[in-house]
Amino acid sequence: MTVGVVGAGITGLALTHYLRERDVDVITFDAREAAGGVIQSQQRDGHVVELGPQRMRATPGIRELAGAAGVEDDIVTASEGSLFVYxxxxxxxxxxxxxxxxxxxxxxxxxxxxxxxxxxxxxxxxxxxxxxxxxxxxxxxxxxxxxxxxxxxxxxxxxxxxxxxxxxxxxxxxxxxxxxxxxxxxxxxxxxxxSPAASFPDGLQTLPEALADTYADSVHLDEPVTAIGQQRAGYSLETPDSEYDVDQVVVTTPADVAADLLDGVAENTDALAELTYNPLALVYLAADGLPSGLGYQVAYDEDLHTLGVSFNGAMFDRNGLCTVFLGGMHDPEILTQSDDQLDEIATTEFERATGYEAEVVDIVRRDRWFPAYDQTWWGLDDVTTPDGMHLATNYTARMGIPSRVREARELSERLAESVK
Ligand SMILES: Cc1cc2nc3c(=O)[nH]c(=O)nc-3n(C[C@H](O)[C@H](O)[C@H](O)COP(=O)(O)OP(=O)(O)OC[C@H]3O[C@@H](n4cnc5c(N)ncnc54)[C@H](O)[C@@H]3O)c2cc1C
Missing domain, CATH: 1.10.3110.10 (protoporphyrinogen ix oxidase, domain 3)
Structure with missing residues (x-):
């Protein structure tokens, strides 16, 4: 049996690993040149900035996966730290x-x-x-x-x-x-x-990159799946230059892409296209100091725009770097403000909360990265996929990286079982 996996974010890559471990043939595609999906770590002015998740829990499942990819010893963990509320x-x-x-x-x-x-x-x-x-x-x-x-x-x-x-x-x-x-x-x-908060010296993307390298013979980066066809037995996956026959297919892409790919194969795919994602602006600050701890969230009766702040500098020894989250469902309009305005809001509110001054390192805006789990999720009850087609990603079960890895492992067990 061959399983086709659409998407080489952490769900698709963990699934690739667990299927290979169970001797199931797997072929995994991603539209981007880099592995990891929303897990994207970059260098800015000598700082490691995380464009997506800021930290993961180093659960036994994460450690095992990192071990299989040869990077378990590179995991850095935060010392015990509190989470705060402003x-x-x-x-x-x-x-x-x-x-x-x-x-x-x-x-x-x-x-x-x-x-x-x-x-x-x-x-x-x-x-x-x-x-x-x-x-x-x-x-x-x-x-x-x-x-x-x-x-x-x-x-x-x-x-x-x-x-x-x-x-x-x-x-x-x-x-x-x-x-x-x-x-x-x-x-x-x-x-x-x-399980402590964890990352890698060069950021979280180390894990998906190492997995993609380990399973390079299964993972096709920079090769988007453009259509999925149902055959008498199994499915065909079309990419710009080829077509692949697989017995089962797992789609791990964002919901709008899944809606397009599943159109005509699954039922009620409109509900996928209609899932709400929360827009976010992430403002990276280099602060004069940071309280020791993981970060803070802001109480609902406060008049701040800030949703929360992650103390990456304190957790992973990254020179006072922290990430301020703005926007979300409470304040989506803030993304229309200029960089200078976001800079002013993030630094002023950060100083008010922590007492430390800070300078902006970078700002990124994301429209469709954060599933909202709001009323639009009722529509998922009506989406039905045919036998051998599965949806597995952060809108079908919990979002956190350890949960993504757990869902991948459980799905791999069911898929391997179906071969017997
Ligand atoms: C801003 C942010 C902060 C977060 N913070 C945390 C945190 O601190 N801790 C934590 O544990 N979790 C956090 N999360 C959640 C976690 O990072 C995600 O839920 C998880 O990484 C999603 O992985 P995934 O593989 O399911 O999906 P994705 O990462 O979205 O991967 C889907 C993949 O599909 C690919 N794709 C799209 N179209 C096609 C196509 N046509 N063909 C082939 N491939 C395609 C995409 O390129 C992508 O690589 C955060 C998420 C975000 C966005």
Missing amino acids: SRGRLREAPTDVKPFLRTDLLSWPEKLRFLAEPLTRDAQPQESVADVFSRKFGRAAYERFVGPLYGGLYASDPSEMPAKFALEGLMRREQEAGSLLSAFRQRVGSGEK
């Missing part, structure tokens, strides 16, 4: 565990008791918005000051637009097992914290 005029440690929760002044004692009463509340319902679930279960103050910003920040989305069914799927499953969302959340954060 609320009422200063940075405060996000209470992601019991001790920080007890000492935090983000909530008053009555608000803390309200938060801790969560196990007494009704289970999260798939039709509710994430904002309604969190406000109902933890109280409005906790939602606005840290639960909403920390969770919504993962997607640059507004939790009031995110149906729980899609955005909280895993957490709701764990709620059933653990008895409450709080226990489920603590289990998840707890297990996540055992």
